[in-house]
Amino acid sequence: xxxxxxxxxxxxxxxxxxxxxxxxxxxxxxxxxxxxxxxxxxxxxxxxxxxxxxxxxxxxxxxxxxxxxxxxxxxxxxxxxxxxxxxxxxxxxxxxxxxxxxxxxxxxxxxxxxxxxxxxxxxxxxxxxxxxxxxxxxxxxxxxxxxxxxxxxxxxxxxxxxxxxxxxxxxxxxxxxxxxxxxxxxxxxxxxxxxxxxxxxxxxxxxxxxxxxxxxxxxxxxxxxxxxxxxxxxxxxxxxx
Amino acid sequence: xxxxxxxxxxxxxxxxxxxxxxxxxxxxxxxxxxxxxxxxxxxxxxxxxxxxxxxxxxxxxxxxxxxxxxxxxxxxxxxxxxxxxxxxxxxxxxxxxxxxxxxxxxxxxxxxxxxxxxxxxxxxxxxxxxxxxxxxxxxxxxxxxxxxxxxxxxxxxxxxxxxxxxxxxxxxxxxxxxxxxxxxxxxxxxxxxxxxxxxxxxxxxxxxxxxxxxxxxxxxxxxxxxxxxxxxxxxxxxxxxxxxxxxxxxxxxxxxxxxxxxxxxxxxxxxxxxxxxxxxxxxxxxxxxxxxxxxxxxxxxxxxxxxxxxxxxxxxxxxxxxxxxxxxxxxxxxxxxxxxxxxxxxxxxxxxxxxxxxxxxxxxxxxxxxxxxxxxxxxxxxxxxxxxxxxxxxxxxxxxxxxxxxxxxxxxxxxxxxxxxxxxxxxxxxxxxxxxxxxxxxxxxxxxxxxxxxxxxxxxxxxxxxxxxxxxxxxxxxxxxxxxxxxxxxxxxxxxxxxxxxxxxxxxxxxxxxxxxxxxxxxxxxxxxxxxxxxxxxxxxxxxxxxxxxxxxxxxxxxxxxxxxxxxxxxxxxxxxxxxxxxxxxxxxxxxxxxxxxxxxxxxxxxxxxxxxxxxxxxxxxxxxxxxxxxxxxxxxxxxxxxxxxxxxxxxxxxxxxxx
Numbered sequence: 001x002x003x004x005x006x007x008x009x010x011x012x013x014x015x016x017x018x019x020x021x022x023x024x025x026x027x028x029x030x031x032x033x034x035x036x037x038x039x040x041x042x043x044x045x046x047x048x049x050x051x052x053x054x055x056x057x058x059x060x061x062x063x064x065x066x067x068x069x070x071x072x073x074x075x076x077x078x079x080x081x082x083x084x085x086x087x088x089x090x091x092x093x094x095x096x097x098x099x100x101x102x103x104x105x106x107x108x109x110x111x112x113x114x115x116x117x118x119x120x121x122x123x124x125x126x127x128x129x130x131x132x133x134x135x136x137x138x139x140x141x142x143x144x145x146x147x148x149x150x151x152x153x154x155x156x157x158x159x160x161x162x163x164x165x166x167x168x169x170x171x172x173x174x175x176x177x178x179x180x181x182x183x184x185x186x187x188x189x190x191x192x193x194x195x196x197x198x199x200x201x202x203x204x205x206x207x208x209x210x211x212x213x214x215x216x217x218x219x220x221x222x223x224x225x226x227x228x229x230x231x232x233x234x235x236x237x238x239x240x241x
Numbered sequence: 242x243x244x245x246x247x248x249x250x251x252x253x254x255x256x257x258x259x260x261x262x263x264x265x266x267x268x269x270x271x272x273x274x275x276x277x278x279x280x281x282x283x284x285x286x287x288x289x290x291x292x293x294x295x296x297x298x299x300x301x302x303x304x305x306x307x308x309x310x311x312x313x314x315x316x317x318x319x320x321x322x323x324x325x326x327x328x329x330x331x332x333x334x335x336x337x338x339x340x341x342x343x344x345x346x347x348x349x350x351x352x353x354x355x356x357x358x359x360x361x362x363x364x365x366x367x368x369x370x371x372x373x374x375x376x377x378x379x380x381x382x383x384x385x386x387x388x389x390x391x392x393x394x395x396x397x398x399x400x401x402x403x404x405x406x407x408x409x410x411x412x413x414x415x416x417x418x419x420x421x422x423x424x425x426x427x428x429x430x431x432x433x434x435x436x437x438x439x440x441x442x443x444x445x446x447x448x449x450x451x452x453x454x455x456x457x458x459x460x461x462x463x464x465x466x467x468x469x470x471x472x473x474x475x476x477x478x479x480x481x482x483x484x485x486x487x488x489x490x491x492x493x494x495x496x497x498x499x500x501x502x503x504x505x506x507x508x509x510x511x512x513x514x515x516x517x518x519x520x521x522x523x524x525x526x527x528x529x530x531x532x533x534x535x536x537x538x539x540x541x542x543x544x545x546x547x548x549x550x551x552x553x554x555x556x557x558x559x560x561x562x563x564x565x566x567x568x569x570x571x572x573x574x575x576x577x578x579x580x581x582x583x584x585x586x587x588x589x590x591x592x593x594x595x596x597x598x599x600x601x602x603x604x605x606x607x608x609x610x611x612x613x614x615x616x617x618x619x620x621x622x623x624x625x626x627x628x629x630x631x632x633x634x635x636x637x638x639x640x641x642x643x644x645x646x647x648x649x650x651x652x653x654x655x656x657x658x659x660x661x662x663x664x665x666x667x668x669x670x671x672x673x674x675x676x677x678x679x680x681x682x683x684x685x686x687x688x689x690x691x692x693x694x695x696x697x698x699x700x701x702x703x704x705x706x707x708x709x710x711x712x713x714x715x716x717x718x719x720x721x722x723x724x725x726x727x728x729x730x731x732x733x734x735x736x737x738x739x740x741x742x743x744x745x746x747x748x749x750x751x752x753x754x755x756x757x758x759x760x761x762x763x764x765x766x767x768x769x770x771x772x773x774x775x776x777x778x779x780x781x782x783x784x785x786x787x788x789x790x791x792x793x794x795x796x797x798x799x800x801x802x803x804x805x806x807x808x809x810x811x812x813x814x815x816x817x818x819x820x821x822x823x824x825x826x827x828x829x830x831x832x833x834x835x836x837x838x839x840x841x842x843x844x845x846x847x848x849x850x851x852x853x854x855x856x857x858x859x860x861x862x863x864x865x866x867x868x869x870x871x872x873x874x875x876x877x878x879x880x881x882x883x884x885x886x887x888x889x890x891x892x893x894x895x896x897x898x899x900x901x
Binding site: 013015016033034036045046049050051052053055056057058059060061062063064065079081100101104106107108109111112115116119120121122124126128130131132133134135136137138139142143145146149150152153182185187188 | 278279280281282283284286287335336337338339340342343344345347348349350351352374375376377378393394396399400403404406407408410411416418419441442443470471472505507508562581585588589592593594595710714752753754756758759760761762765893894895896897898901
């Protein structure tokens with residue numbers, strides 16, 4: 001016999017000016033083999049409440065759309081199997097991001113601002129001739145850059161961050177990881193002083209309280225704390241004006 | 242009424258859309274990108290295996306160049322492609338990958354010295370010379386003569402997408418996510434932008450622009466089981482169709498990928514087989530060499546998918562509660578290789594199938610089954626990317642039928658196409674926007690806005706009618722059962738008939754949730770009729786095409802018929818109709834650089850020849866022989882055989898190691 005699962009889902013629609021109340025709603029469904037939260041929510045929407053809002057894109061753990069609070073922890077809902085959870089499953093939207101509706105939050109706007117803030121692109125003064133042979137890169141260095149480039153900007157690290165919860169402008173592990181990524185990329189000519197200008201303050205690298213929430217919740221298992229500590233040591237050597 | 246103006250409007254925020262936007266922004270145009278989701282979440286992120294570009298760097302890539310890439314692409318297309326476009330593509334691909342490297346994509350690099358690879362299940366030693374150290378590496382993929390697919394582990398699409406998205410942010414491209422284009426603004430056969438619905442507030446706004454480019458990807462979600470992301474519903478294609486002017490090309494050409502994970506439909510990259518993984522049956526037997534002795538597990542995707550289905554029909558599949566499947570074995574590559582180069586594959590197998598594919602023997606085999614994967618068809622364009630019939634509407638990437646894939650796309654050629662077309666088409670598009678003025682009256686725009694506003698209000702006002710989810714699921718089932726890997730006249734007749742009935746029904750749905758703001762049910766209500774139009778174009782095109790070519794396999798017409806079917810299907814939709822209008826566009830053999838012949842894999846002799854092929858082949862052979870005697874180089878010979886248009890900056894020769 002399969003289990004009967006109870007989903008307690010936070011419902012709130014900021015667009016609905018008549019009902020300004022947030023509340024929990026319960027949905028019951030029968031558990032199926034290999035059921036993920038994606039499969040369960042899709043089933044609830046099709047059979048019980050067509051207005052329930054949530055976000056999925058790739059449904060394969062690759063795009064980062066579906067991060068939400070699952071029984072109190074930020075996780076990718078698409079690859080969270082119900083069999084790993086108790087039969088009561090509580091779903092909340094990610095904190096710290098603007099709520100769109102129910103489980104859907106606006107990560108895109110925040111992430112774009114973060115990317116602009118840390119200037120998340122290669123800074124180079126070289127004119128590259130794309131018809132010519134590319135610049136050689138040490139294979140180990142390319143691999144090291146890739147290790148940090150794997151971040152999918154799902155928002156779990158931000159949602160799991162104590163600093164971000166009390167400090168609205170904190171750039172978060174996702175932003176600091178971008179800095180660490182470009183710091184080790186030979187294509188990028190920025191210096192430690194340049195990075196200091198971007199994140200050398202309490203809303204940046206010196207704001208982190210090392211609570212480890214980011215690394216604990218990162219679905220891609222990025223070495224976020226190690227990299228933040230590394231960058232903090234480097235930036236601490238820059239003398240402020 | 243709200244109107245927003247910009248020079249260049251791009252609908253779709255994946256790799257093709259963003260790279261086009263970069264092209265427009267580089268030329269100083271005010272550029273807006275509209276996207277259903279944050280752009281870094283686009284389906285491009287899911288591309289795992291890599292991007293084809295004939296760099297010729299690695300040992301197993303030696304001797305590769307544009308000509309070899311071109312030949313593979315044309316054969317892969319089963320001669321359905323536009324050879325001029327394929328030439329434009331292969332000439333620009335090396336430049337695209339080098340540009341991306343400069344933008345920071347951490348391509349896997351060659352390490353000098355000896356390293357081990359699994360080739361044809363045997364461990365083989367490959368030696369890389371010193372001068373290759375640090376250059377971009379490549380892996381093997383199906384249907385290619387050389388190892389040409391460049392990669393970053395198995396997260397290639399992700400790293401490319403982030404690089405291009407960040408480049409767009411750097412250039413201040415105006416990216417607006419959670420915005421859906423639901424109609425095009427057009428007047429006197431000219432496109433002026435789109436009517437756009439804000440997916441949060443529900444506001445309907447006119448985005449008016451000098452030029453409009455659609456890069457919304459494929460339409461896999463019209464099928465029940467697909468590797469496509471949930472946003473790949475073909476709405477961009479549908480809004481072009483709904484103009485009644487723009488046409489869609491080769492919609493029946495739908496690719497099925499051999500190795501999605503069963504039953505979830507999550508893709509396991511072709512890189513699995515490219516790196517040496519193999520398919521196995523119920524007895525653990527590696528069966529592909531029995532069918533395709535030459536290319537084995539690495540024949541092109543249409544061929545491998547069909548052979549798998551054939552083998553399962555012979556009773557060699559593995560039965561499970563979800564149905565029959567086969568095994569993909571990558572355990573033979575070794576744990577170290579998997580944990581470095583196929584890490585996402587490992588994670589997907591662990592999360593969705595509860596297995597570790599690095600475990601030796603059957604314990605690590607992954608259940609796989611061919612599933613819908615890619616749409617070769619799309620908005621029909623000229624080589625510049627502009628619609629042949631609706632001026633000012635451009636399209637590129639999977640949404641377009643540009644048409645370099647013909648009836649079967651090679652793995653690694655689509656992610657490559659996104660950026661390459663983004664560069665080429667993006668540039669033509671930008672030039673168009675520079676040279677065009679907005680000469681439309683606001684009252685015309687207003688009419689389009691009011692129509693859509695009224696449509697939305699009408700949708701939520703109905704209290705009784707059909708359930709939109711039921712209609713959608715039925716459509717998916719019909720496409721799955723009758724318009725799949727193997728097709729026949731009887732099934733397709735049924736499909737077309739029932740899809741038409743569903744389309745009529747879909748106009749009478751009742752939406753239970755009455756909010757005009759963020760409301761997933763309302764979205765379904767306006768999308769499903771559009772999806773049904775797209776589905777009808779696929780099914781009707783497949784019914785009328787009485788031959789087998791590439792991924793389009795008719796069991797009642799098993800031969801490729803060059804005598805009658807060397808032509809592109811064009812579908813359009815007249816307002817008020819319940820069925821598409823089908824026309825054809827002939828392919829001219831006398832202009833081809835490679836006239837139709839045998840592909841080198843798949844069944845031999847399964848072909849109705851066109852007598853013109855031999856005439857052209859003769860002509861080509863004579864020209865080549867004569868020019869070679871005159872000491873002409875391959876570029877001069879190629880130019881004589883088939884000149885092709887391309888911007889000067891992209892037409893330049895690609896420098897390779899041997900040229901120095």
